Amino acid sequence: MLLRSALLSAALMLAFGAHAADWQADPAASTLGFSGTAESEAFEGLFKTFVPAITFDPAQLSGARFEVEISLGSADTKNADRDETLRGEDFFSVASFPDARYVATAFRDLGGGRFAADGRLSLRGVEKPVTLEFTWSQEGETATLQGKATLNRLDFGVGGGDWADASTIAHEVGVTTRLSLRAK
Amino acid sequence: MPLRNTDDRWAWPSMTLHWLIAALILALLAVGMVMVELPRSPRYFWVYDLHKSLGLAVLALMLLRLGWRLYAGAPRPVPGTSAAQHLLAQGVHLAIYVLALAMPISGWLYDSASGLRAMKFFGAFTVPKLVAPDPALKDLAHAVHEWGAWVLIALIVLHAGGALIHHLVQRDRTLSRMLPASFENPR
Numbered sequence: 001m002l003l004r005s006a007l008l009s010a011a012l013m014l015a016f017g018a019h020a021a022d023w024q025a026d027p028a029a030s031t032l033g034f035s036g037t038a039e040s041e042a043f044e045g046l047f048k049t050f051v052p053a054i055t056f057d058p059a060q061l062s063g064a065r066f067e068v069e070i071s072l073g074s075a076d077t078k079n080a081d082r083d084e085t086l087r088g089e090d091f092f093s094v095a096s097f098p099d100a101r102y103v104a105t106a107f108r109d110l111g112g113g114r115f116a117a118d119g120r121l122s123l124r125g126v127e128k129p130v131t132l133e134f135t136w137s138q139e140g141e142t143a144t145l146q147g148k149a150t151l152n153r154l155d156f157g158v159g160g161g162d163w164a165d166a167s168t169i170a171h172e173v174g175v176t177t178r179l180s181l182r183a184k
Numbered sequence: 185m186p187l188r189n190t191d192d193r194w195a196w197p198s199m200t201l202h203w204l205i206a207a208l209i210l211a212l213l214a215v216g217m218v219m220v221e222l223p224r225s226p227r228y229f230w231v232y233d234l235h236k237s238l239g240l241a242v243l244a245l246m247l248l249r250l251g252w253r254l255y256a257g258a259p260r261p262v263p264g265t266s267a268a269q270h271l272l273a274q275g276v277h278l279a280i281y282v283l284a285l286a287m288p289i290s291g292w293l294y295d296s297a298s299g300l301r302a303m304k305f306f307g308a309f310t311v312p313k314l315v316a317p318d319p320a321l322k323d324l325a326h327a328v329h330e331w332g333a334w335v336l337i338a339l340i341v342l343h344a345g346g347a348l349i350h351h352l353v354q355r356d357r358t359l360s361r362m363l364p365a366s367f368e369n370p371r
Binding site: 168 | 224299300302317319322
């Protein structure tokens with residue numbers, strides 16, 4: 001009888017445990033950035049508006065899920081001309097594809113507090129696998145995620161046509177994120 | 185052939201600098217007016233690069249010209265030039281000198297503060313950035329550069345108009361002494 005109730009409460013904890021793994025990001029302390037090289041000149045930018053929905057428990061990766069909605073029009077590279085070009089048809093084509101979406105449900109433990117999310121990125125009408133490697137540091141009700149992914153901009157048709165040449169803009173673009181999270 | 189300018193006429197180093205810089209400035213104004221109308225595409229970046237390289241050439245030549253002017257002096261006003269006319273001419277000359285320096289400097293500053301592509305001098309070497317990317321400074325430098333172009337055009341009209349008045353109306357040597365001596369003494 002005692003064993004049965006112990007098992008029952010353990011099962012209940014598992015069933016409702018998912019709630020404990022839901023996290024709310026603090027927008028003011030969280031960033032999503034990108035960086036690249038244009039004619040051997042490094043540049044970086046930030047997406048001012050993005051909404052991450054994070055379900056993650058390092059001890060139970062099977063239930064983890066990342067879903068991030070990124071407003072492409074909020075890209076800011078500290079140069080109005082470049083931002084306008086980024087929003088234009090040759091790059092993000094914001095008028096047709098206002099948002100990008102990253103969804104990951106498959107996670108790997110790389111050891112030492114490092115993890116990999118094998119997700120899929122939908123950007124500019126193209127969906128492709130993108131792996132995000134990240135560190136997870138949790139302290140009670142707060143956690144910090146710091147991650148990096150690398151993608152080929154041409155896979156998504158970002159900067160095609162006259163801009164496609166790697167000597168104009170490198171094909172490889174780095175994406176970095178830092179999420180300041182609080183347990184829901 | 186003397187190197188230094190005499191009281192009477194400009195010598196060839198000053199003449200060369202004057203006409204070379206004049207030609208470069210006219211080319212810069214033309215390229216500058218055209219390039220801002222071009223679609224923003226890597227296909228036309230060479231036009232920007234040309235404008236920037238020509239502008240830096242003007243900056244270098246203007247510094248040389250200032251030094252040369254201090255060393256080699258300038259001819260006196262031709263006889264018959266009124267004090268007011270001389271003062272006006274001096275004022276326009278000074279303003280053109282200021283603009284011919286301020287235009288490449290504000291352009292270079294605009295390029296630097298924009299933080300876009302590396303600036304190359306005729307493809308030969310990379311020109312250092314004057315400042316880190318700075319949107320506010322970029323806008324200021326751009327405003328100076330754009331308004332400066334219109335002021336410079338007005339000054340060029342005044343300067344060339346003055347020269348033509350000397351040549352065609354007053355029929356004096358002011359213009360011809362900035363031309364090779366053979367112009368004045370045809371054989």
